[in-house]
Amino acid sequence: MIELTEKIRDIAKKLLKDGTVDVFIGYKKGSVPMMNEPVLIRNPDEADLLYWDSNCGLNLCNYLTGRTDRIGILATGCNSRSIVTHIIENQIRRDQLYIVGIPxxxxxxxxxxxRAVGHREITDITESDITFTVTGKGFQETFNKADYLQGNCKVCRHRNPVEYDEMIGEPVEEQKGIEPYSDVKNIEKMSCDDKNAFFRRLIDKCIRxxxxxxxxxxxxxPTCFVDESRPxxxxxxxxxxxxxxxxxxxxxxxAGRCTDCGACERVCPMGISMRQFTRKLNRDAEELFSWQAGLSLTERPPLDTYRSDDYNDFIK
Amino acid sequence: MKNLLEHTGLEPGRLHFSWISSAEATKFVKVAKEVSAAVRALGPAKYLVKRRAEVV
Structure with a gap:
């Protein structure tokens, strides 16, 4: 991890110094353990703030929208897919971006x-290749990273960036033999009332x-539908x-845009698994339109194209 | 949309989609009859109904 951090810093410094980019978007160590923050670096001297480990779950693509300068951005598999989605939705131009891919x-x-440490306060986390160790007052525990992955990472099929200008490190092996939508299928088996009860319970804690x-x-x-008041x-x-x-x-x-990056679930203060909604739509997009978001810069997404053989069983 | 609503607990048969041209009066009548029969068979709606605020 520390080697990758060093590489990110070096690349960011180089890009900012030679003027390839005006700003570099990456992560810095958060003020709380396991909560790394996005950071925008404009000055090469600040590049040492950049940091990388397995707590960089926010999607950096969020900071691209509508920018007019040249941007260097760190991109994992899902982040790169979100960037591709941004480009095909004309939120940013490809030539403004210098994408630094990271497996x-x-x-x-x-x-x-x-939960595993019984909600005792964790003050530090260190990571090696496949394990990580958390420390707090009077305890130190080591876990296997594979057992504590985010739900979306467990079923991830695109760990390597799909679009990049430069790649840090060797591509990692993609996960094989995973059943990407087993949770969705389980819900589909439920009765109508159970589904209703499941989702009602799911969002029960939501504080909006x-x-x-x-x-x-x-x-x-610019204005979200939830913030509008007229109407x-x-x-x-x-x-x-x-x-x-x-x-x-x-x-x-x-629908047809979500890359299942898991940022929504990660930031929820109430721990609601709202990916259950988007995952159903992802599955439909994949099954009915053979579409996974953000894999191609040239193909148009299912909701802005018409084909005469589009799925239309729901229309009488 | 229909798939998502039914996935989250809306009864199949509550929501209908149709494409009817203004010239297709008979199709309109047919669909309207089908929809009202299907919805009546399901009984009163339980899903996404807000009678009064349930906030305490």
Whole structure:
């Protein structure tokens, strides 16, 4: 990890010094363990702030929207797919970007780690190749990283960036033999009432803070539908129906665009697994339109193209 | 949209989509009858109904 951090710093310094980019977007160590923060570096001297380990779960693509300068950006598999989505949606031009690809072996689920140590306060985390060690007052525990990956990383099929100008390190082997949508299939087997109860329970704790929306690189509308008041599309209370409406619409806005980067789930202060909504749409996009978001700069997404053989069984 | 709503617990048969031209009066009647029959068979809606705020 430390070698990769050094490489990122060197590349950022070089790019900023020779003027290839005006700003470099990467991660820095967070003020709290397991919470690395995005950082925008403009001065080569600040590049030593950059940091990389398995706690860089936020999607950096979120900081690209509408920028007019030249940007260097660090991109893992899912981040690079979000960047591709941004480019085909005309939110940024490819020639503005210098994408520094980084192979990713998955991010650590900070909630699972906190549970594993019985919610004692973790003050530090160190990482080796396949294990990580957390320390706090009076305890030190080592875990296998593979057992504590974020839900989306466990089922990830694109660990290596799909689009980059330069690659840091060798590409990692993609996970084989994973069943990407087993959770969705389990829900599909439930009865209608059980599904209803499942999703109602799922969003039960939602406080409508919109952290999921803010962390999502796809949510770049100047005014979000939840913030509009004329007309007011959705109730602003935490009534279950209002909350469900918000989550359904948020998810549907991501249909065919979501790369399952897991940023929404990671930032949720209540630990809600709202990926259950977007994953159903991802599965439909894949099954009905053979589409996985962000894999190609030349293909148009299913929702902005028409083909005469499009899925239309739902229309009478 | 229909798939997502039904995935999250809307009864199949509650939501219908159709494409009817303004010249297709008979199709409109047929679809309207089908929709109302299907929805009536399901009974009152339970999903996404807000009667009064359930906030305490």
């Amino acid at each position: 990713c072996t998955g991010m650590i689920d900070h909630r699972a780690v906190n 803070c919109y952290a999921c929306r803010n962390a999502c690189p796809l949510c770049y509308c 007011q599309w959705v109730g602003k209370s935490i009534d279950p129906t209002d909350t469900m409406t918000f989550h359904l619409l948020r998810a549907f806005h991501c």
